[in-house]
C-alpha cells in the first residue's frame with residue numbers, strides 16, 4: 001500500500017519506517033524542515049534504538065516532504081502529530097485540527113476512497129466530533145462513505161519503539177465503516193498479536209485507560225516505596241513478591257522518582273480534565289499526579305539530610321532524559337529537580353549520554369559535563385535521575401549519592417540513599 005504519515009516525531013517516524021520495512025511505500029509529511037531534510041538524507045531526526053538501521057535498509061521506500069499534496073498519491077494517511085496539554089491540563093488539539101484541515105483540503109481534489117487514521121492520542125470523542133467535521137468541511141465529502149476514518153492508538157515505548165512496532169501486545173482499531181475496517185485489517189495482517197476491533201470512541205478510551213493504569217501502578221509503587229523507606233524494608237523485594245501474582249504482573253513497579261515523558265503525565269491530566277468537564281471527580285487519577293509531582297522532590301529532602309544548605313554547593317545530576325535509551329526530556333523528573341536546586345542556590349553540573357542537547361534548551365544556565373565520572377568527581381553530592389546502563393560503570397567512592405533509580409554500583413558511595421529503599 002501507499003501510506004502517508006503526517007507528523008514525523010517518535011510515533012510517526014517509527015510507524016512509517018516499520019511500514020516501509022513491511023514493504024509499503026511511505027511518504028512522511030511534517031512542517032519541520034530539519035526533520036524533512038534529516039529523513040531524506042537517511043538520518044533519524046530523533047534518537048531511537050534501531051531506527052537508523054531501519055532507515056538505511058529501507059532507503060528508496062520512503063521520502064519526506066512539507067507538501068501535503070503528496071498524500072493524494074497514497075491510500076492511507078496516519079495522523080501522528082503531537083497532542084500536548086493546555087495550561088489547564090486539557091488536551092491541546094491545535095496540531096490535530098491543522099493536520100485534519102490540510103488533509104481535508106487535499107482530499108477535495110481526490111476522487112478515490114482514502115482512509116484517514118488518527119494515531120495521535122486523542123480524548124474520547126475527538127475523532128468523530130473534531131477531526132471528522134473538519135475533514136468533511138474542507139473536502140466537501142462525507143466520512144464513512146467518501147473517505148474512511150479510524151482511530152488506531154499507539155502503544156510503543158520510546159527507547160524500544162522499533163521492537164514494539166514489530167512485536168505489539170495488541171493492535172486496537174476503532175472503526176465505523178466496513179471498507180476502512182477491511183483496509184486496516186489487511187494492513188495489519190502480518191501481525192500475529194491479538195487485534196481488537198471496536199468503535200472509534202472505545203479505541204480512544206482504551207489508550208487513555210491503559211496509560212492511566214500504568215501511571216497508577218507507578219505512583220502506587222512509589223507510595224508503597226515511601227512507606228517502605230521509613231520501615232527499613234526493600235521495596236524492590238516487596239514488588240518482586242507482589243508481581244509474581246499473575247493477576248498483578250511485575251511490570252511498572254520500579255519505585256523511584258516517578259514518571260515523565262511525552263505521554264503518561266499529559267494523558268492522565270487530559271483524562272482528569274475531560275472527567276471534570278463531564279461532572280466526574282476522578283480522585284484516583286488526581287492522586288496519581290499528586291504523588292508523581294512530590295516524588296522527585298523527595299531526592300532534595302534526602303540530600304538535605306546530608307548537606308543542610310545547598311547555597312553555593314555543586315550538585316551533580318546523572319541523567320536528564322525522562323528514561324534511559326531516549327533523548328526525550330519532556331516532563332523529565334530532572335526538570336523539577338534542577339529547578340529546585342537552582343532555587344536553593346546550588347550550582348548544577350549534569351550529564352546524560354543523549355539528552356543534554358534537548359535539556360540545555362530548557363536549562364542553558366547549568367553546566368554540562370563530558371562524562372558521568374566528571375559529574376561525580378566535581379560535585380559535592382550526586383543525584384541519579386535516569387537509570388542509564390553506563391551509570392553502573394562509574395566510580396562513586398567517597399561521594400554522597402542520592403539514587404532515584406536503583407543503580408547498584410552507587411551503593412559503594414560514602415553516603416548512599418535510595419529514594420524509596
Ligand SMILES: NC(=O)c1ccc[n+]([C@@H]2O[C@H](COP(=O)([O-])OP(=O)(O)OC[C@H]3O[C@@H](n4cnc5c(N)ncnc54)[C@H](O)[C@@H]3O)[C@@H](O)[C@H]2O)c1
Pocket residue numbers: 006007008009010011012029030031032035080081082083095098099119120121122154155156157158262263
Ligand atoms: N512518544 C511516545 O512514546 C508516544 C507513544 C504512544 C502515543 N503517542 C502519541 O502520539 C502522538 C505523537 O507523539 P510524538 O511523541 O511522536 O510527538 P512529537 O512531538 O515527537 O512529533 C509530532 C510531530 O508532528 C509534527 N507536526 C505538528 N503539526 C503538524 C502538522 N499540522 N502537519 C504535519 N506535521 C505536524 C511536528 O513537527 C512533530 O515532528 C501524540 O498524540 C502522543 O501522545 C506518543
